[in-house]
């Protein structure tokens with residue numbers, strides 16, 4: 001994944017657990033790079049190893065860490081100059097969730113080697129919708145739940161999420177029933 005993601009992970013760990021924790025996690029993960037270049041694409045394995053080492057070292061379940069990281073990602077991208085992309089993708093939570101593929105198409109103009117996930121929505125209502133998530137990468141559904149919560153915070157909404165189809169349980173993709181209040 002692009003260095004932007006690894007940098008966000010680094011910032012997330014450093015903010016909540018300190019720089020020394022990050023340095024230890026990097027060593028446990030066997031990652032020699034001291035920093036990541038935002039626009040350089042790195043093997044996904046590096047990100048997965050960092051997440052695995054962080055969970056081990058901080059005694060956090062992967063699903064919890066990924067969910068919190070997903071919430072952080074919305075803040076991070078907003079602060080790193082991508083806030084206008086988020087703003088342009090929709091003026092309500094329903095709208096932005098419907099436009100996630102378009103958002104990543106725009107991101108892909110800056111990051112040409114992007115391998116984005118894909119999303120679609122069904123049962124869109126005033127008080128919620130079902131979000132379908134497709135990715136070639138395994139295990140990131142909890143991050144999507146955090147992303148939805150982060151977007152909810154951005155719009156001042158409370159979201160309740162049910163992971164209604166789970167790829168880990170044999171479904172062909174993940175889906176989330178989202179209630180918005």
Ligand code: HEM
Nearest residue numbers: 001002004077082085086107114115116117135137140147
């Ligand atoms: C302006 C804001 C955003 C930017 C700049 C951005 C950028 C990126 C980048 C660079 C990656 C790594 C993919 C790669 O390197 O091949 C990524 C992955 C991802 N993005 Fe976004 N993104 C944004 C917003 C969102 C939002 C709002 C969601 C909400 C669901 C989202 C969902 C994901 C997920 C789940 C992945 C993990 C990769 C996968 O599932 O295969 N992104 N994004």
